[in-house]
Amino acid sequence: MRLYGREFASRLLLGTALYPSPDILAACVRAASPALVTVSLRREGAGLRAGEGFWSLVRDLGVPVLPNTAGCHTAREAVTTAQMAREVFDTDWIKLEVIGESDTLQPDVFGLVEAARILSGEGFKVLPYTTEDLVVAERLLEAGCEVLMPWGAPIGSGRGLNNLFGLRALRAHFPEVPLVVDAGIGLPSHAAAAMELGYDAILLNTAVAKAGDPAAMARAFAQAIEAGRTAFLSDPMEGRDMASPSTPVFGRAVLA
Amino acid sequence: MSEPLRVLVLGAGVAGLVSALTLAERGAAVTLAERGPRIGSGASWQAGGMLAPWCEAETAPPEILLHGEASIDWWLAHVPDAAREGSLVLAPARDQGELVRFARRTEGHEWLDAEAIAVAEPSLAGRFTRALLYPREAHLDPRSALPALEARLRGLGGRVLLGADEPDRSVFDHIIDCRGFAARQTVSTLRGVRGEMLLLRCADFSLRRPVRLLHPRHPVYLVPRPDHVFMLGATMVESEQQGGITARAAMELLGAAYALHPALAEAEILETGAGLRPSYPDNMPRVQVLDARTLSVNGMHRHGYLLAPVLAAEVASLLNLQGGPELHT
Numbered sequence: 001m002r003l004y005g006r007e008f009a010s011r012l013l014l015g016t017a018l019y020p021s022p023d024i025l026a027a028c029v030r031a032a033s034p035a036l037v038t039v040s041l042r043r044e045g046a047g048l049r050a051g052e053g054f055w056s057l058v059r060d061l062g063v064p065v066l067p068n069t070a071g072c073h074t075a076r077e078a079v080t081t082a083q084m085a086r087e088v089f090d091t092d093w094i095k096l097e098v099i100g101e102s103d104t105l106q107p108d109v110f111g112l113v114e115a116a117r118i119l120s121g122e123g124f125k126v127l128p129y130t131t132e133d134l135v136v137a138e139r140l141l142e143a144g145c146e147v148l149m150p151w152g153a154p155i156g157s158g159r160g161l162n163n164l165f166g167l168r169a170l171r172a173h174f175p176e177v178p179l180v181v182d183a184g185i186g187l188p189s190h191a192a193a194a195m196e197l198g199y200d201a202i203l204l205n206t207a208v209a210k211a212g213d214p215a216a217m218a219r220a221f222a223q224a225i226e227a228g229r230t231a232f233l234s235d236p237m238e239g240r241d242m243a244s245p246s247t248p249v250f251g252r253a254v255l256a
Numbered sequence: 257m258s259e260p261l262r263v264l265v266l267g268a269g270v271a272g273l274v275s276a277l278t279l280a281e282r283g284a285a286v287t288l289a290e291r292g293p294r295i296g297s298g299a300s301w302q303a304g305g306m307l308a309p310w311c312e313a314e315t316a317p318p319e320i321l322l323h324g325e326a327s328i329d330w331w332l333a334h335v336p337d338a339a340r341e342g343s344l345v346l347a348p349a350r351d352q353g354e355l356v357r358f359a360r361r362t363e364g365h366e367w368l369d370a371e372a373i374a375v376a377e378p379s380l381a382g383r384f385t386r387a388l389l390y391p392r393e394a395h396l397d398p399r400s401a402l403p404a405l406e407a408r409l410r411g412l413g414g415r416v417l418l419g420a421d422e423p424d425r426s427v428f429d430h431i432i433d434c435r436g437f438a439a440r441q442t443v444s445t446l447r448g449v450r451g452e453m454l455l456l457r458c459a460d461f462s463l464r465r466p467v468r469l470l471h472p473r474h475p476v477y478l479v480p481r482p483d484h485v486f487m488l489g490a491t492m493v494e495s496e497q498q499g500g501i502t503a504r505a506a507m508e509l510l511g512a513a514y515a516l517h518p519a520l521a522e523a524e525i526l527e528t529g530a531g532l533r534p535s536y537p538d539n540m541p542r543v544q545v546l547d548a549r550t551l552s553v554n555g556m557h558r559h560g561y562l563l564a565p566v567l568a569a570e571v572a573s574l575l576n577l578q579g580g581p582e583l584h585t
Binding site: 020021022023024026050051052053054057156212 | 315316360361446447448449472473494495496497537538539540
């Protein structure tokens, strides 16, 4: 998978929040070998460097870090957080999140486009957390984004792919743009379904972090994502309404 | 009779006080040195004081259950205001799935229906239809428990130095470093996990036991203290930010308390607090041998009160001190 000109072996992006301990997070990373790990700056470090104890453990995971702007509610906040992230993690990659509604945590797409434009102008490689809306997607690409990350369902809800039609349409409209389903994935089957639609990668956190055995679940997701991708590339059959036996019935003896 | 072992314990939080007392009970000549002006000037003072191994096992490694009961017995035998009344776990109506999941992930509990909840906690009557009761869990008030440990230590001839520079280490046979997050320079894998809490007083509300309210975003617990005082906690933030509670944390904690019972909206806020839980990467406390004379008891994380007696017994056996109440069963 290629994002912003960089090649990744894995198609899983893993969040680092909510794990029982940093050791268990590290075990998940070993089990799933994600392409990137995302880490929140805002919640974890109200002051510059305050999150250092945890951030240094995240850096030690040996996986490129994708800082995020989780918890930001305005474009301005998100821009400031991204600038801080660039200093803390020495990277110009940013998962851009501008929250518009506190119950569903759905993105404020207006603030998102605004922040994406500012950050792209400053040389950031922006991975925006967005909805499956085609027009917003178009605007984000115009703003300089080279990757889009539509939600499957609200963050942490584990509901899977809420709008299959919309996600399919987005894939069809932007065949060349790397698309990552970000948020709402609860089960490996959800991840596999998104990959079968032709999505390029999956970003998830809660489904692994809150599992009874997080490392085993991380491995299950890695396998499902690989299976979904392989299936997509294998040109799956179309569904049909009528049964079609895989063994011919003609010429068989008819009993009774 | 041989000379008693001379031991210097650094830090008068829960780890230091329990270690010092355990060693004194086994015949050591203990000096407890605290840099702060009083005992419990760090994270221990802000703690909930829940002795809840079955609930904690939801996220903590299973070994947390190994010595839970023995540790609860230790506390009941050593401090006032400690009680084995169990603890109650609840979830708002729309998050019942969280309760089912919590039950699946833990043991040592029984289900209560609305009627049983009303009997167990009359203040919560009519508010919840289901709850999990962990009958063998206990709780204590850190602010009477720690002074009680200090008094016992002094009663056994232990010296307690407050607001003092560290004494000359060379006159001691052993040094036990229990400084918590302050020992970060010595113990490199230690990090701080910020926790924030409030103390409330609410005359119209009573609890016999700690109550945990599960919530996907803001889980909280409320621990009853004497005189209708309640400790409401606690956030878990991967931050080493010092300083007072944030507005966000106060809103989240109080919002969740209000969801538990609207009467708590009328509570008087007696105090807000924040502290850093010293934590290792596995979030479990441990005893480490730093050199031939020096041990470290640190990384108490959320488990200071629950596991301090276990670690203190481990320290005593590393120093070959026998006797005293046996903890390892």
